[in-house]
Amino acid sequence: MSAVSMTVNGKAVTGDVEARTLLVQFLRENLRLTGTHVGCDTSQCGACVVHIDGIAVKSCTMLALQCEGSNITTIEGLAAPNGPLHPMQEAFRENHGLQCGFCTPGMIMAALDIVRRKGHDLDEHTIRQELDGNICRCTGYHNIVKAIAAGAKAMDKGGVPRQAAE
Amino acid sequence: MSATGIGAAVRRKEDLRFITGKGQYTDDVVRPGEVRAAFVRSPHAHARITSVDASVAKSMPGVVDVLTGAELKNDKIGNLICGWMIHSKDGSPMKMAPHPALAADKVCHVGDAVAVVIAETLSQARDAAEKVKVDYEVLPAVTDPAKAKSGPQIHEIAPNNTIYQWSLGDSKAVDAAFAGARHITKLDIINNRLVPNAIEPRAALAEYDSGTDQLTLWNTTQNPHVARLVIAAFVGMAPEHKLRVIAPDVGGGFGSKIFIYPEEVVCLWAARKMGRPVKWTADRSESFVTDAHGRDHVTHAELALDERGKILAMRVSTIANLGAYMSTFSSSVPTYLYGTLLSGQYDIPHIYCEVDAVYTNTVPVDAYRGAGRPEATFVVERLVEIAGRQMGIDPVDLRKLNFVKTFPHQTPVIMAYDAGDYHASLKKALELADVKGFNRRRREAARRGKLRGLGYSTYIEACGIAPSQAVGSLGCGVGLWESAEVRVNPTGTVEVLTGTHAHGQGHETTFAQLVSERLGIPFENISIVHGDTDKVQFGMGTYGSRSGAVGMSAIVKALEKIEAKAKKVAAHMLEAAEGDIVFKDGKFTVAGTDKSTTWGDVALNAYIAHKFAGQDLEPGLKETSFYDPINFTFPAGCHICEVEIDRDTGKTEIVTWTAVDDFGTVVNPMIVEGQVHGGIAQGIGQALLEGAVYDNDGQLVTGSLMDYSMPHAHDLPSFRIGLTETKSPSNPLGIKGCGEAGAIAAPAAVINAITDAIGTEDISMPATPQVVWSALSRTQTRAAA
Numbered sequence: 005m006s007a008v009s010m011t012v013n014g015k016a017v018t019g020d021v022e023a024r025t026l027l028v029q030f031l032r033e034n035l036r037l038t039g040t041h042v043g044c045d046t047s048q049c050g051a052c053v054v055h056i057d058g059i060a061v062k063s064c065t066m067l068a069l070q071c072e073g074s075n076i077t078t079i080e081g082l083a084a085p086n087g088p089l090h091p092m093q094e095a096f097r098e099n100h101g102l103q104c105g106f107c108t109p110g111m112i113m114a115a116l117d118i119v120r121r122k123g124h125d126l127d128e129h130t131i132r133q134e135l136d137g138n139i140c141r142c143t144g145y146h147n148i149v150k151a152i153a154a155g156a157k158a159m160d161k162g163g164v165p166r167q168a169a170e
Numbered sequence: 171m172s173a174t175g176i177g178a179a180v181r182r183k184e185d186l187r188f189i190t191g192k193g194q195y196t197d198d199v200v201r202p203g204e205v206r207a208a209f210v211r212s213p214h215a216h217a218r219i220t221s222v223d224a225s226v227a228k229s230m231p232g233v234v235d236v237l238t239g240a241e242l243k244n245d246k247i248g249n250l251i252c253g254w255m256i257h258s259k260d261g262s263p264m265k266m267a268p269h270p271a272l273a274a275d276k277v278c279h280v281g282d283a284v285a286v287v288i289a290e291t292l293s294q295a296r297d298a299a300e301k302v303k304v305d306y307e308v309l310p311a312v313t314d315p316a317k318a319k320s321g322p323q324i325h326e327i328a329p330n331n332t333i334y335q336w337s338l339g340d341s342k343a344v345d346a347a348f349a350g351a352r353h354i355t356k357l358d359i360i361n362n363r364l365v366p367n368a369i370e371p372r373a374a375l376a377e378y379d380s381g382t383d384q385l386t387l388w389n390t391t392q393n394p395h396v397a398r399l400v401i402a403a404f405v406g407m408a409p410e411h412k413l414r415v416i417a418p419d420v421g422g423g424f425g426s427k428i429f430i431y432p433e434e435v436v437c438l439w440a441a442r443k444m445g446r447p448v449k450w451t452a453d454r455s456e457s458f459v460t461d462a463h464g465r466d467h468v469t470h471a472e473l474a475l476d477e478r479g480k481i482l483a484m485r486v487s488t489i490a491n492l493g494a495y496m497s498t499f500s501s502s503v504p505t506y507l508y509g510t511l512l513s514g515q516y517d518i519p520h521i522y523c524e525v526d527a528v529y530t531n532t533v534p535v536d537a538y539r540g541a542g543r544p545e546a547t548f549v550v551e552r553l554v555e556i557a558g559r560q561m562g563i564d565p566v567d568l569r570k571l572n573f574v575k576t577f578p579h580q581t582p583v584i585m586a587y588d589a590g591d592y593h594a595s596l597k598k599a600l601e602l603a604d605v606k607g608f609n610r611r612r613r614e615a616a617r618r619g620k621l622r623g624l625g626y627s628t629y630i631e632a633c634g635i636a637p638s639q640a641v642g643s644l645g646c647g648v649g650l651w652e653s654a655e656v657r658v659n660p661t662g663t664v665e666v667l668t669g670t671h672a673h674g675q676g677h678e679t680t681f682a683q684l685v686s687e688r689l690g691i692p693f694e695n696i697s698i699v700h701g702d703t704d705k706v707q708f709g710m711g712t713y714g715s716r717s718g719a720v721g722m723s724a725i726v727k728a729l730e731k732i733e734a735k736a737k738k739v740a741a742h743m744l745e746a747a748e749g750d751i752v753f754k755d756g757k758f759t760v761a762g763t764d765k766s767t768t769w770g771d772v773a774l775n776a777y778i779a780h781k782f783a784g785q786d787l788e789p790g791l792k793e794t795s796f797y798d799p800i801n802f803t804f805p806a807g808c809h810i811c812e813v814e815i816d817r818d819t820g821k822t823e824i825v826t827w828t829a830v831d832d833f834g835t836v837v838n839p840m841i842v843e844g845q846v847h848g849g850i851a852q853g854i855g856q857a858l859l860e861g862a863v864y865d866n867d868g869q870l871v872t873g874s875l876m877d878y879s880m881p882h883a884h885d886l887p888s889f890r891i892g893l894t895e896t897k898s899p900s901n902p903l904g905i906k907g908c909g910e911a912g913a914i915a916a917p918a919a920v921i922n923a924i925t926d927a928i929g930t931e932d933i934s935m936p937a938t939p940q941v942v943w944s945a946l947s948r949t950q951t952r953a954a955a
Contacts, residue, residue, distance in 0.1 A: 022293065038198035039191015041421075043369040044454035048875035051369060079191035093189040097181055100840050103848065104674030105188025106370040106421030112189065128888065135883035139875070141369050141422050142674045144851030144912075145883040147844060 010074045012037070013081025021068045027061075028052045030068035031078060039079040039109045043139070050138030053110040053117075054078045060117030062137070079109035082116075091162050092116055095155030096148075103142035114138050115152040124160035126153050175687035176903075179840035182679040183698075184672075193419045196373035196388045201447035204375070205234050207437060208295035209450070210285040210302045211459065212277035215311035215531035215868020216322065219275060219284060223303040227287055232294030234444055236302060237436070238285045239274030247271060247439055248406040250430055252496035253647035256334045256505050259524070264334040267325030267529070269495040271405070271432035271439075277306070278324055278494035279531050280868055281459025286436050288444060311531035311868035315491035316468045318528035324494065331529040333492055334501070338509040338583055339522035347483035347520045351474035355557040361545045362935045363466035363491070363862040364855075365878055366538050368673075370421020371452035372461060374434040376441035385442065386414045389434050392423040392671050393711020396648065398703050400430045400498070407438050417701035420673035424852070425537040426461045427673065428713050429498040433460070458873045463862055464538020466491040467504065467545050473553040479563045481572045483520040486512055486549060490527045490535075497536035501527065506584075506644050507542030507632075513581035514550035515592045515628050515806055516572040521582045531868040537713065539852050539913040540631070547629040551918035555626065556931055565922075566605075569596065569628050584644075585632055587804045589896045595830045596628060599808035602892050603828035608812070621815040622825070623927025626808065627919035633907035634719030634803035634900065651798035652716070653709050654724035656685070656732050658791035660777040662770035663695040666728075669709010670721035671701050675845070675909065677717060680837045684722055684903075688729045690756025691769055707794070715907030718837060719803045723901040727795035735791060740772050742782040801900040805907055807831035809850070811919035815927050820943025822858055822924055824885075829915070830892040834906035842908045843891050849912020850889055855881040856913075857920035861936045879936070 005020040012035060019034040031037045031054070040063055043049035052063040055077040082090040092112050095101065102108040118126065118134045131149045140148060174180050187193050224236035250269040257263055273282050285302050289295035312321025318331040325331075348354065375388040385408045391397045394415040402410040420427060433450050441448040452460065468489045474482040490504035509523035554572070558565035570593065579587040600606075608624050615622035635641075638649030655667040664685055670677060682696040699705055712721075733753055740758035741748040750761045759766040772791075775781050779789035810828040815821070829846055836842050859879040863871040872878040897904030917935060924942060925931050930949045934941060 024293065032198075036200075037191070038195075039193070041195070041370070042197075042451075042453075043371065043421075044875045046454065046874045046876050048880075049369055049454075079189075083190060089189065096189050097185040100182070100844050102185060102188055103676070103844060104368070104370065104422040105184070105193050105419065106195065106368075108188050109191050132883040132886075139369060139880050139882065141367055141424065141852075141880070142848045143844060144847035144849075144881075144889070145886055146847040146888050149883060149888065 006069060008068050008072055010071050010076055012076045013078060023069060025068045026064055027066040027068050027071050028063035031063060037078050037080050041106055041109060043106065048139060049107065050114055051107050051110040053113040053138070055113060060114050079112060091158035092155035095151045095158055099147050099151035099154055101143065101148045101151030107138065107140045111138050111140065111148055115155060118152065119156045119159060124156045126156045172687060174683055174693035176683055176835065176837050178683065178838065180679055180683055180693065180838055182676050183682060184676065184678045195370055195419045195421055196375055196390050197451045199375055199388050199418060201375065201377050204447040204449050205288050205290055205444065206292040206295045207440065207448050207450040208287045208292065208299040209283045209433065210287065210299050210304065212280060212282040212284055214277060214306050214308050215280050215313065216309040216324065217277050217306035218309065219273060219277065220305040220307050222285055224285060227298040227301040230294065230298040230301060232290035233298045234288040234290065236285055236287050237440060239270060239272035242270060242272045242439065243274050245439065246406070247435065248404055250432065251400065251404045252498060252501050254499055254502040255645035255647065256336055256501040258334045259337040264501055265328040266496050267327050271435040279533055280870060281533060282494065283432050286440060288440055288448060313530050313532050313864035313866065313868050315466060315489045315528050315530060318530050324529045324531060328529055333496065333527040333529060335524070335526050336505050337524040340520060340582065341522040343520040344483045344485050344522040348474045348485065351482050352477040353475045353557065353561055355473045355553055355560055357471045357553055357556060359469040359471065359549060359552065360934055361465045361467040361469065361548060362856060364464040364538055364860050365458055365862050366424045366426035366461055366464060367457070367880060368422030368424055368426055371454060371457045372427065372431065372433065373451040374437040375447060375449040376437035377447040378442040378445065380445060384412050384414065385438055386416065387434060387438055388416045388418060390420050390427050391415065391417045392420065392427045392673060392713055394671065394701055394703050395669060395708050396711055397430055397434070401435060401438065405435050407435065415703045417671055423673045424539040425464065425541055425713060428711065429462050429536055431460065455874055459533055459870055462497045462534045462536035463493065464535065465545060466535050469549060471549045471553055473557050475557055475561065479558070479561055479568045479571055481516055481518050484512060484518055486523040488525045490525055491530050491532065492527050493530060493532045493534035495534050497534035500534060500536040502646065503537050503542045508546050510584045511543050511546035511630065511632060512550060512583055513585070514547065515574060515630050517574045517579070519582065523583065532864055539849065540910040543631045543910065544853065544914045544917060547627065547914050548918045551627045551629065552921065555922045565626055585802065588801055588899050590804060590806050590832060591894060591896050592628060592806060594894045595807045595832050598892050598894055599810050599828050599830040602830060602890050603810040603812065603826065605810065615814055619817060621817060621927040623813050623923040625811045625919045625922025625926055627915045627922065628808045629915040630804055630806040631910060631914050632802040633715035633805055633910065634799055635714030635716045636802055637800060638798050648710065649798065650710055651796050652720040652724045653707060653794065653796045654721070654728045655707065655792065655794045656725065656728040658732060658773050660774050662691065662773040664689065664691065665697045665699055666725055667699045667706045668721050668725065669706055670712045670717040672712065675712065675717060676838070676841045680841060681722060681725060683837055684725055685729065689769060690754070715805070715909040718905040719898065719901050719907050720797060720799050722903055722905060723799065724795050724797035726902045727797050728793045731793035731795065732791060735793065736772050736776065738787055739776045739782065740767055743767050743772065743775050799901055803834065803898045803900055803906040805831060805833050805911055807911060807915065809915040809919045811923040813923040813927055815924065815942060817946060820939035820946060822937060822942055824854060824887050826890065827887050828890045829912065830894060831908065831911050832894045832896055832906070833908040834895060834898040835904040836893060837905070845908045846891055846912045847889055849910060850916045851881050851886055852913040853916020854886060854920055857917040857935050857937060859885060859936050
């Protein structure tokens with residue numbers, strides 16, 4: 005076991021992990037941040053997307069030890085406790101961009117990265133192409149695409165920077 | 171219509187927890203002292219187990235125990251069962267082979283569980299599972315349903331691997347009609363095997379309290395009460411009252427989480443043996459080889475028509491692959507959920523259908539979104555489309571000529587359609603899809619070197635599952651009514667306990683809309699409770715688009731009782747006759763006077779019981795209803811798919827999708843449209859992308875998300891959705907159900923569009939670029955020759 009330290013959702017955390025412990029396991033099992041989900045074992049589904057130093061990463065593809073000193077944001081860290089929702093979260097609710105909710109945290113975290121890279125004025129084609137790393141089985145993506153376009157616009161209006169809440 | 175009543179696009183109550191990461195799925199639940207389970211699974215499709223040596227594994231760090239199939243047998247843990255009896259046409263019962271939760275003597279598919287390792291951590295359990303040494307005597311395997319009957323016998327009980335040979339309809343009448351037909355269309359179809367792939371993998375967490383002899387199971391299930399019933403009454407794990415099943419947030423099901431699986435049985439058994447909570451969560455690779463798959467039919471179908479294109483008769487012969495064991499409801503899918511829907515939207519005088527269900531060395535096959543009805547629709551809608559093309563009749567005109575026009579309509583295959591207007595949905599879809607402009611678009615595409623095609627699917631389904639007597643007469647082992655309990659609190663807030671279960675459908679919202687409208691109380695004051703056998707008395711769960719039509723009808727009945735009781739309380743409060751009390755918009759008024767009282771006051775008075783003698787009127791305000799529907803419901807509609815195909819690569823792009831559906835009363839159009847979107851995506855997935863492929867040795871070649879092509883955002887268009895409405899006369903709200911329509915309608919629309927574009931009917935699903943390119947090449951070769 006090795007010690008690892010990082011900042012998660014603005015809080016300094018440490019833990020003892022095996023060399024093989026994945027970041028997603030560390031988040032879910034050590035920190036009990038269960039909003040980040042595991043939907044596959046081949047890095048296809050994207051349910052585990054978090055932000056590492058502001059960039060979207062599938063947390064099943066990183067070892068916890070690789071994140072030493074990193075600044076991690078998970079779905080739980082997007083909105084302050086009891087504060088307003090992040091515009092992208094609000095857009096998913098407003099546009100019915102989720103059904104069972106399991107892929108949703110990864111979708112929202114991936115969506116924020118699309119905004120970071122592609123800006124606030126996102127067309128349908130761009131969103132669909134950029135969602136290649138995230139799978140939803142419920143929605144047929146129709147409303148996810150709408151939600152991301154609306155969320156991106158709302159972030160612009162609300163003065164939320166492209167880097168989202170990091 | 172109020173802002174939160176029936177018909178309003180209310181935003182969902184459940185979303186807040188999901189968008190903030192606060193959902194509680196089974197794997198998120200942690201119990202004190204919990205240990206983790208890892209299964210040892212067969213790498214062979216068919217083999218005899220000659221020995222299991224767990225001695226090394228047991229000595230590894232963190233390992234609590236290793237349990238085997240032999241121990242399961244010693245502990246007299248019963249087998250899993252299939253709950254729907256199908257009789258063959260010779261009257262013999264289906265051949266249900268034993269399905270132990272852990273195999274002791276023989277494995278029958280890759281992924282069949284042989285042993286389980288229980289360890290302190292998941293990593294330790296997995297490490298040790300790799301060290302359990304199982305010796306196998308490998309046997310020849312069969313995976314192709316068409317070859318099953320001549321393949322190696324898998325179960326002693328089933329010679330020729332045949333489970334049943336079922337038939338429906340009058341074969342003599344069909345033969346006679348065919349003999350007099352002017353035109354006969356023949357079609358061979360493989361309805362491809364699909365892997366449901368709910369994004370949340372299945373999971374189970376079992377806990378035993380030795381002080382109360384109580385077992386609790388947190389489980390990814392669509393029907394916790396059915397799970398409890400089967401595990402108690404058939405597996406014999408514990409008496410029903412000593413087993414609590416909790417289905418917390420469940421991340422998608424699509425049918426695959428209806429069934430009772432070996433892993434939950436083993437976790438319960440192990441938890442009691444260890445005296446510690448035992449958790450198992452599938453990784454995706456395990457899901458692929460253990461979640462029940464869908465479809466997998468091999469079918470020959472024929473349609474007889476007269477010179478005008480009027481359908482005279484249909485003949486269908488299907489081999490259905492049920493996999494290595496009979497899963498919970500597997501027997502019903504290719505029979506009463508399939509043969510009964512072969513009349514489609516058409517007035518067909520005679521239909522005969524025979525289905526042979528077979529065992530193969532593959533993962534069990536059971537209901538997957540649509541369950542039997544997508545297979546039926548694909549047969550019917552391909553036959554009709556091809557018949558039109560062959561006879562030189564516009565497929566739209568052929569459909570119109572044959573539509574059922576008057577209701578009720580008795581089909582020759584059991585179902586009695588109660589209401590519908592198939593012309594209306596077709597007409598609206600033709601307009602929304604701008605079919606008039608299609609030829610122009612086709613010419614324009616041709617100029618770009620693309621082949622453009624248009625395909626229809628005018629589907630029907632039977633939902634609102636189901637009248638208990640009717641399904642009982644067809645072999646179902648349970649009744650398919652639904653229950654509801656409405657609890658009014660003294661402050662007037664309301665909890666509704668329902669036996670349905672939501673895993674994405676939004677019941678917490680739509681059911682609250684119903685209650686808000688009926689009681690005239692704020693939407694926020696209503697909670698929907700589901701998914702816990704200790705809270706909800708009994709219920710049949712969610713599948714078959716039944717929750718609205720059956721589950722909400724139960725709530726309506728309970729609300730009627732609540733209203734009746736509340737009026738009695740109000741009558742005492744207002745010192746008026748009960749018959750003079752009018753209840754409207756949350757207010758009780760004495761008719762013809764200005765005397766009134768509010769919902770909240772009545773609720774309080776029901777509990778404090780100061781205004782009436784408790785001996786005359788029972789205090790409290792809580793009512794229960796068990797609602798049994800009088801018929802299935804029959805959602806129907808028209809989907810139109812427009813594709814463009816690249817000649818050089820064979821790649822199909824879905825350019826537009828139009829869906830016009832008649833779901834009867836729509837409670838929340840936003841949620842209904844979402845259900846349609848998701849269903850269409852799964853149907854397009856079946857048509858273009860998805861297919862579970864086994865090699866001849868029984869290895870699942872498409873065993874991960876790298877190999878099995880799931881629909882991605884860039885594979886799909888946005889959808890044009892329209893609605894028409896004929897209310898279902900079979901339930902008090904007029905609801906028909908919407909959960910499966912897209913998956914039922916879509917495959918035929920896609921394949922009809924592709925075949926329209928490329929000019930040959932010779933195409934299989936999934937119509938990958940390779941399939942389409944090969945079909946194009948064959949056509950061009952024929953044209954050149």
